[in-house]
Amino acid sequence: MANVDLQRPRGTQDILPAVTPIWHRVEAAAHRVAQSYGYREIRTPVFEHVEVFRRGVGDATDIVEKEMYEFEDRGGRRLVLRPESTAAVARALQQTSLLSEPPVRLYYIQSHFRYERPQSGRLRQHTQFGVEAWGVPGPLADAEVIALAESLLTDLGLKGLVVRLNSIGCSDCRPRYREALVTYLAGRRDELCGDCQRRLDQNPLRVLDCKVPTCQAVVADSPKPLDYLCETCQTHLAGVEGALSALGITYVRDGSLVRGLDYYTRTVFEIGYDKLGAQSTVCGGGRYDGLMEALGGKAQPAVGFGLGLERLILTLGAEGLVPPEGAAVDAYIAYLGPQLGPEAMRVAQMLRAAGQRVEMEALGRSLKAQLRRAQKLMAPYVVIIGPQELERGVAMVRNMETSAQAEVPIERLAATFAR
């Protein structure tokens, strides 16, 4: 503890054996649900050239401006630990022929790195399950990814999460709206909070979801993004909503929903769980038809989302959906006296080969201590290798629940357990 350099870096966590099971469960569900929608897994490098995110995510975003872990490698390349995966996936697609046969449906489970001020649900290294549908311009694709996220949450037993939906327009109508909003807000600049006065210059759409009451009062009379949507965008939004309704997915229209990454166009959505406090957004996504071009490639429409696994697991905990720890092993091998260690080991191997999870006494402790250990592991059976039994080629098998014991010939142990 004394040496700061030997501590876990700020905003990171060690995921210990007691919690890896819920991670496995969540990851398994993510793989299963994504594949059930025909999505295939992609894995991209942990680090990329800085330009991928500067151009993909946007130079003016917080993520790129002040949260990237940038470094120069020994060859003088400017690299960065990926702060998100969508731009990285787009980059990967440019370098393959996958997109020559759209649609391309992909998913990933990857770590992301951002220099954030840590809080519960906000880490410097966090994991996202993400999904991307490339080469699909129509609104059904937007609805599909939202449905996919919803399926995962339902699969894990979650209820009561709220889907919020909005459209922020396209390259045609967004500038018109932005201009109208800036004109309006500039006229009432002195009524806005300090943050919003800054936002007005940098990212005026963000003023819409400011929580300061005076700002909300100003926003209440402001031009609404939906009023400025061009016909194409309106039709698209209506298409998404129609599909969601057909699927029976409940959502709320939230005209103030804005996302912080520049690449979004038209559809944006979030799925949140309000009991998580300030970090309540579990899933965020939308459409990013302009991303591929921003990265210098041929234009390709796409929709997707990122879903934070740490936050998802916090939510499962808050909802009491983390199952209690089960037995770590099927059998515990106890033995008496150091000379029987090798024989105990041979028995353990036999059972493992037969598909059993087996832990063997490692410290040569008293039988009492070995049984205590077995109990702790919730091992249903203990196989006791002792000199008395070994002479006759048998082992004592103890049922830990009933305390019943029976001698079983060693060569038949595997068959006994396999039933």
Next chain:
RNA sequence: GUGAAUGUAGCUCAGUUGGUUAGAGCACCAGGCUGUGGCCCUGGGGGUCGGGGGUUCGAGUCCCCUCAUUCACCCCA
């Protein structure tokens, strides 16, 4: 990046206006039961009181700095 709270054994926490060797419960180990878990009894190992500096005869207690966690903001998953 802004504002605030917290930091004592592996865990949850006591620790009176600064005053002798820093405690409890749980956990762990051993013995009681010389080869049998859970209950009980007895004993034991464990702490640079987050770290550094200062005030003082004396600091877990007071002051400063620092690190970490948490909460709100900001942002986002």
